[in-house]
Amino acid sequence: MSNASTLVWFRQDLRLADNPALDAALASEHIIPIYIVPPEGSDEGRDGFLRGGASRWWLHHSLTALDRDLRARGSRLIVRRGEPTEVLAQLAAESDATAVHWNRRLEPAGIATDRAVKQSLREQGLPVQSFAGNYLHEPWNVLNKQGAPYKVFTPYWKALLAEGIDLPVLPDPEPLPAVDEAIAGESIDSLGLLPGLDWADGFADWWAPGEAGAWDRFESFLDDVSRYHETRNRLDLDGTSRLSPHLHFGEISPRQVVARVRSEYPDALDDKGTEHFLREVGWREFGANLLYHFPQTETDNLDARFDHLPWRNDPDHIVAWQRGQTGIPVIDAAMRALWATGWMHNRARMIVASFLTKNCLVDWRIGADWFMDTLVDADLPSNTAGWQWVAGTGADAAPYFRIFNPVLQGEKFDPDGAFIRRWVPELAELPDKALFAPWEAKPDTLARAGVSLGETYPEPIVDLKTSRERALEAFQRIKDYER
Structure with missing residues (x-):
């Protein structure tokens, strides 16, 4: 091949x-888009992309959409398996490539891969450039006055605003140069990303992975974003953006999100809905x-006092929580919705995480692992931060108490019981007064609704009052340990 490629x-x-690596590469005569499926269990694959069945399902469809978009512009996606360094070096030799471009990942495993690949390829004489493509600002650019990282969100948010969130957005490239037919890759279907069982069959009713799907979802949400502060906590309403999987897989960038909101609502930071x-x-x-x-917080408590917390980790409680069989209707509805759709409302994530870590005294890492396995937006930074926040073990954490x-969360954020009735249909005939705590209902009320506790619907696996007191006692015991 006579023409050099990137x-x-x-x-x-x-x-x-708005893909900085692609945009910079277009300065060369030819580009070769490549996606590399790393070996199972490797650093590059262990933090979400190949970890859970839900995210694998999304990846299959997102790669298919990306290849379709590339082909519509005259190019195509080359898909190969193997260690990234070896695959990139081999492809560079095949194509006479003179450079490699990518956008940086910021998870611990992604950082390790970046460093190793960059060093190896440069040692082989192949120029490498990495770019900031996944966040508004990278972490080393947003520090406090002492040059230290923020541990509390509000001052971090103010610093992020001071750094600037109105950032330029790169255009959609069209057309793209063709990839030589001599360069081969695997089919996306051959990667085996789709689950062998039928549990994910319903995902397509909820999601449209890919760049076009991200924008369709976002534009639909923008119609109601001014009411976001009122609807974002309601479990029974479609009041959130549901952009999290699209952002996780980079089908839309945060720069694009902010720019589109600000173009539609110039005073977005002064409006409750758009500011939220x-x-x-x-x-x-x-x-x-x-x-x-x-980076240790991927597996360790940021607040080391919690290393002394006596987690119970009852296996029966863990399984009941995973399957939506806890006997607590709002918990079960949320967990069943997760299994059926691959996603969970943020308010529901807080409710089920609090129940698991505090009422059941199950280690937050067990819950975080389940989310990484079952969420289509299995995003390691957000998942880790969220679980440690609820458990009280992390930065800017909810107080231990x-x-x-x-019950109160369900009554407040699912006031008519629509969310519970949808996902826990065996309770659908209960009146609102009994729906959120059926164990407190009168026997005849349960009977008229066809509910038999312990048979058609479980008894609660824990007593909420007693388990709350037990958690407070456990947390109180670790208060005096040195932070």
Whole structure:
């Protein structure tokens, strides 16, 4: 091949617009888009992409969409398996590539892969450039006055705003140069990313992975974003953006999200709804900031006092929680919705995490692992930050004495019981007064609704009052340990 090429390594940036690595590569005569499936259990694959069945399902469809978009512009996606360094070096030799471009990942495993690949390819004489493509600002650029990382969200958010969130957005490239037919890759179907069982068959009713799907979802949400502060906590309403999986896989960038909101609502930071939504974009940034500066928190408590907490880790409680069979209706509805859709409302995530870690005294890492296995937005920084926040073990954490009452949470955020009735249909005929705590209902009320506790629906696996007191006692015992 006589014309030099640049390899564009797609990873957590499965889009064409506002893609810094792709945009920079287009300065060369040819580009070769590549996606590399790393070996099972490798650093590159262990933090979400190949970890859970739900995220694998999404990846299959997102790669298919990316390849379709590339082909529509005259190019195509080369898919190969193997260690990234070896695959990139081999492809560079095949194509006479003179450079490799990619957008940086900021999870511990992604950082380790970046460093190793960059060093190896440069030692082989192949120029490498990495770019900031997944966040508004990278963690080393948002520090406090002492040059230290933020551990509390509100000052971090103010610092992020001071750094600037109105950032330029790169255009959608069109057309793209063709990839030589001599360069071969595997089919996406051959990767075996789709589950062998039928549990994910319903996902397509909820999701449209890919760049176009991300924008369809976002534009639909923008119609109601001004009411976001009122609807974002309601379990029974479609009041959130549901952009998290699209952002995780990089089908839309946070720069694009902010720019689109600000174009539609120039005073977005002064409006309750749009400001609340932009803060959620900031929370995603904060999660990446925490995991970058404190990589040990992927597996360890940030607050070391919690190393002394006597977790119970009752296996029966864990299984009941996973299967939505706890006997607490709002918990069971949320966990069943997760299994059926691959996603969970953020308010529900807090409720079920509080119940598991505090009422059941199950180690937050067990819950975090289940989420990483079952969420289509299995994003390691956000998941870790969220679980440590609820458990009280992390940065900006909820106080140890904050224990969500799932009955009150259900009554407040699913006031008509629509969410519970949808996902726990065996309770659908209960009146509202009995729906949120059926164990307190009169026997005749249960009988008229066809509910038999312990038979058609479980008895609660824990007593909420007693388990709350037990958690407070456990947390009180570790208060005096040195932070």
